[in-house]
Structure formats: C-alpha cells, structure tokens
Amino acid sequence: MLAIALLIIALTVFNPKTPHLSILSLHIHTFSATSPPPSYTPTVKLALNLRISIHNPNYAALHYSSDSATSIFYHGQLAGQAPIAAGAIPARQTRYLTSIVNFRGDKIVTNPNLLPDFNSGEFPISTQTAISGKVSVLKVLKRHTVAASACNVSLSVRSQSLEYFICNYPTRL
Secondary structure, eight states, X not given: OHHHHHHHHHHHTSSOOOXXXXXXXXXXXXXXXXXXXXXXXXXXXXXXXXXXXXXXXXXXXXXXXXXXXXXXXXXXXXXXXXXXXXXXXXXXXXXXXXEXXXXXXXXXXXXXXXXXXXXXXXXXXXXXXXXXXXXXXXXTEEEEEEEEEEEEEEEETTTTEEEEEEEEOOEEX
C-alpha cells in the first residue's frame, strides 16, 4: 500500500515539469549600419544583449547542457550564435542569465533582402534561445526538456536603435 502511495505521489507531485524561459530585456550592445562608398554595399555590425530568466518548477534540479545557445537570424539565415555555458538550476528556483550575441554581417552580404531592408530603414532580425537540459527526480524519473523563446526584432537603420521586439515561448518536454 505504501509503495502504491509513493508511486502516485512520484507520478503527480514529483513528475518533471517544463522550465519557464522568458526574455526579460533585449538591448542593443553595438549597432551600426552604413553604406560606404565606392561600392555602397550595406555593412551591418550588431551585438545584442539579452537578459534571460529560467524558472525551474520541479522538485529536483534542472541540469542544462552546453548545447544551449542564443542565435540571431536574418530572414531565416543564421547570422550569429552565442553559446550558453552548462549549469544547473536548483529545485523551484529561478536563474538569470545574460547572453551577448554578435551578428556576423559578412554572413548576410549576399542575402537579396539586405539592400531593400537597408533602403526602407527597417532591419528585421529574429532571435532564438534554447535551453536544453534534464530533470531527474529521485534518480528514477528522468526527463529531457527544452525551454525555448523566439523573438522578432525590428531595428531602425536611421536612428540605429531598437524599434520593437516581440517574443513567444514555445516549450516542449
């Protein structure tokens, strides 16, 4: 009877849950968009600073691996990536991380959207952050989990500032 009661508690209360990832802030660390003569080919230098919150709702620590990262995309093309160092979040606690991602302008020079975006004055990018880890409750219930965020960001070429960012948080177990 005790074994059945412990099994029910383990499968309900101690059942591993998905961590909650939030992008608290996104700031421009560095941004310059120029079109120098003689070629007038647009060049972009950008570094974004993301402040990330990860809440572990489990009754066991969440151990996340070194394959966790933040990436920047320009019209679906990978233009920069910053790894997030492996670590652990204690049970029922929140950890705050900072990720600075450098945009590699040389990777998008051949993108056909670069010149039209540059001329319109709006530079759209997207970021994706994924924290991949494992929760192990009583060394019996082990579950792999991925907490993720995807943000659409608009930068103003003229004022070289952040216009807006909108994030959504698809998460899966």
